[in-house]
Amino acid sequence: MHDPVQSIETNNAATDGAAADQPIVRIRGLRKSYSSLDVLKGIDLDVRRGEKVSIIGPSGSGKTTLLRCINRIEKPSGGHVYVDGQLIGEKLVGDRYIDMEDRELARLRAGMGMVFQRFNLFPHLTALQNITIGPMKVLRMPATEAEAAALALLEKVGLANKRDAYPEMLSGGQQQRVAIARALAMRPKVMLFDEATSALDPELVGEVLSVMKQLASEGMTMIIVTHEMKFSEEISDRVIFMDHGAVVEQGSPGEIFRTPSHLRTQTFLRAVLGRQAYQ
Amino acid sequence: MTAADWPAWITHLPHFLDALLSGAVITVIVTVGGFVGSVVLGILFGAFSTSQSLLLRTIAHIYVEIFRGLPLLTVLFIIFFGLATIGIRLDPISAAITGFSINGGAYLSEVFRAGIQSIHKGQSEAALSIGMTRMVAFRYIILPQSIRVVLPPLANFAIGLLKDTSLASAVAAPEMMFNAGRLVSETFFATEIYLLVAALYLCMSLPLSLATRLLERRMARAHAQ
Numbered sequence: 001m002h003d004p005v006q007s008i009e010t011n012n013a014a015t016d017g018a019a020a021d022q023p024i025v026r027i028r029g030l031r032k033s034y035s036s037l038d039v040l041k042g043i044d045l046d047v048r049r050g051e052k053v054s055i056i057g058p059s060g061s062g063k064t065t066l067l068r069c070i071n072r073i074e075k076p077s078g079g080h081v082y083v084d085g086q087l088i089g090e091k092l093v094g095d096r097y098i099d100m101e102d103r104e105l106a107r108l109r110a111g112m113g114m115v116f117q118r119f120n121l122f123p124h125l126t127a128l129q130n131i132t133i134g135p136m137k138v139l140r141m142p143a144t145e146a147e148a149a150a151l152a153l154l155e156k157v158g159l160a161n162k163r164d165a166y167p168e169m170l171s172g173g174q175q176q177r178v179a180i181a182r183a184l185a186m187r188p189k190v191m192l193f194d195e196a197t198s199a200l201d202p203e204l205v206g207e208v209l210s211v212m213k214q215l216a217s218e219g220m221t222m223i224i225v226t227h228e229m230k231f232s233e234e235i236s237d238r239v240i241f242m243d244h245g246a247v248v249e250q251g252s253p254g255e256i257f258r259t260p261s262h263l264r265t266q267t268f269l270r271a272v273l274g275r276q277a278y279q
Numbered sequence: 280m281t282a283a284d285w286p287a288w289i290t291h292l293p294h295f296l297d298a299l300l301s302g303a304v305i306t307v308i309v310t311v312g313g314f315v316g317s318v319v320l321g322i323l324f325g326a327f328s329t330s331q332s333l334l335l336r337t338i339a340h341i342y343v344e345i346f347r348g349l350p351l352l353t354v355l356f357i358i359f360f361g362l363a364t365i366g367i368r369l370d371p372i373s374a375a376i377t378g379f380s381i382n383g384g385a386y387l388s389e390v391f392r393a394g395i396q397s398i399h400k401g402q403s404e405a406a407l408s409i410g411m412t413r414m415v416a417f418r419y420i421i422l423p424q425s426i427r428v429v430l431p432p433l434a435n436f437a438i439g440l441l442k443d444t445s446l447a448s449a450v451a452a453p454e455m456m457f458n459a460g461r462l463v464s465e466t467f468f469a470t471e472i473y474l475l476v477a478a479l480y481l482c483m484s485l486p487l488s489l490a491t492r493l494l495e496r497r498m499a500r501a502h503a504q
Contacts, residue, residue: 073404102412110410120405124423134409137419179405186409 022085024049024190024221025070030079032065032245039065041245042079047190052222054232054253057242058268063225064117066242067192070223071112072105083112084189110138113183117195119175121167127154127178128163131185138186146185153181157211173204177211190221197228229273233257241265288471295462295475302458303479309375309444309454314437316380321387325425326417328392339388346385352446354378359450375447375454383440390432394425431498434491438484455479 023046032040039062047053055063068074070081072089080097081088089105090097100108121130131150135141141149154160157177167175176196183191193212197205209231216222216235226232232239232253239256241248241264249262260266288295327339346354358381359374369377398421406416426433448457459476463469 071408073407106407106410106412109407114408116401116405118401120401122402122405122420124427133419134411137415138410182409
């Protein structure tokens with residue numbers, strides 16, 4: 001029973017192959033509903049290699065759900081997601097899509113880093129162990145190698161001196177930076193940020209944003225759900241405005257923030273930025 | 280005062296202690312064996328009952344409902360006498376450990392289920408997001424955190440189990456109560472012997488109880504931070 005499935009997967013990989021000009025993330029007709037509530041109503045989205053895409057919109061617009069459906073932490077109700085040409089969470093058998101095995105899905109998830117609003121560091125592990133556990137238990141990297149890589153990442157996020165600290169001893173900003181390092185340790189092809197600074201005290205937002213900026217400058221592909229409009233304008237190649245489970249409009253930060261064409265976008269930005277931004 | 284003036288049971292004391300302490304060794308063996316077995320089954324079925332699979336959840340549910348609803352003594356008799364009639368003959372100590380494990384496992388699987396469910400959903404999401412399978416996430420992220428949560432009820436369970444092992448006397452496992460019964464029927468010093476047994480049980484349960492209290496205090500402090 002497993003053999004035909006296996007060969008089809010290999011075929012997919014061959015035909016979908018990772019050509020350089022191909023979008024690294026391809027989303028087609030993505031839908032998600034909870035009983036009668038449609039949270040995502042058919043999203044199509046392509047993200048190029050190295051592109052920084054911000055997703056903005058009112059709460060309940062489905063932006064977080066969209067992000068969570070990309071790495072299938074949330075199972076979509078319909079539609080498909082491809083990362084690097086590879087179908088995520090499903091396999092095409094004949095003309096039917098069937099769910100992938102946990103093990104295969106896990107392997108694909110390893111290629112997508114995710115940063116959560118509430119950090120979700122592992123409280124029983126030190127900062128260093130939070131970063132090494134993925135490489136060691138998923139990639140089967142030897143401990144010494146994983147630790148060396150983790151220390152380099154802690155250095156990068158400015159927390160080398162906190163290697164042995166447990167999460168509860170760290171500030172929110174420090175926890176989020178460790179969480180970014182934890183995701184980076186898996187050498188992801190794309191990073192997903194789910195309102196990474198929303199749970200932070202205002203004075204701690206900057207340190208996390210600056211780590212994200214650095215990451216952007218290094219060419220990482222980033223999909224960023226955010227309420228930080230200024231940051232989004234500064235960092236993004238493209239801004240997507242979502243409302244009621246659909247993409248209302250998208251364009252360059254200049255287009256979206258200066259000359260939004262849809263009324264809903266204008267209303268939202270006015271509410272978020274305050275009137276003076278449009279004087 | 281000469282030896283003749285001493286109460287008669289004092290002269291028997293070395294003999295009593297000898298028999299009771301060898302019984303206490305068996306009590307400890309059955310307790311430790313039953314505890315380890317209960318924890319293993321408790322983790323296994325606790326994990327089943329929180330699994331995504333309806334089949335595993337159903338299996339866990341049936342196991343818990345059956346063994347939570349049966350008296351321990353009934354389970355012990357079925358394992359010792361019942362299995363013997365179909366050719367599976369366990370020695371009394373193995374039968375007792377098996378019985379306590381199965382019974383305790385049903386109880387502890389509920390404790391572990393609650394412990395597992397108390398871990399925030401974000402933890403397993405974070406584990407999945409770095410490429411862990413559900414199994415690996417359970418082993419390295421969820422289980423270690425759940426065990427911390429269930430340590431106090433686990434310690435209480437251990438104390439209860441220590442006392443419950445006296446039931447193993449019913450299947451002739453030579454633990455403390457069984458040996459005490461034998462001594463009483465030999466010498467008729469029932470009061471003295473059972474008081475001695477009580478003292479010996481307390482010698483084992485009080486340190487356990489003290490350790491539990493220390494543990495709970497430490498956990499409370501950890502939470503307060």
